[in-house]
Amino acid sequence: YYLMSFTSVYDTKLFAEFRADTCVEIINEVEFGSRLDRALKVIDWKGLLGAVKYFDPQKLGAISSNEDILFLKSNQYAWQQEFRAVAFPFCKEDLKEKRKTIEIGDLSDIAQFVK
Numbered sequence: 001y002y003l004m005s006f007t008s009v010y011d012t013k014l015f016a017e018f019r020a021d022t023c024v025e026i027i028n029e030v031e032f033g034s035r036l037d038r039a040l041k042v043i044d045w046k047g048l049l050g051a052v053k054y055f056d057p058q059k060l061g062a063i064s065s066n067e068d069i070l071f072l073k074s075n076q077y078a079w080q081q082e083f084r085a086v087a088f089p090f091c092k093e094d095l096k097e098k099r100k101t102i103e104i105g106d107l108s109d110i111a112q113f114v115k
Contacts, residue, residue: 070084
């Protein structure tokens with residue numbers, strides 16, 4: 001599977017944490033999700049979107065399904081308020097490729113760069 005990470009808040013600490021000088025603000029999350037879903041269907045993949053659930057690593061009772069694993073993270077990172085998009089193929093053979101390009105298209109009407 002492939003995973004994209006987002007945050008639900010603007011926090012300047014994230015720039016240092018991820019060694020970045022710019023971020024992309026998604027202004028219309030619903031439309032972004034729709035476009036991502038359409039782009040994944042074109043390549044015969046599917047996707048999941050969801051907020052990360054933070055848990056105490058000493059207590060693994062938070063895992064109740066395989067999908068839960070994709071959206072769990074140690075509570076030491078809760079300040080990141082992460083949101084994830086996970087993409088995976090219907091056919092496992094597609095995972096043999098090391099890199100996959102997903103064409104979402106122009107996002108300038110629903111996103112902007114922020115420094």
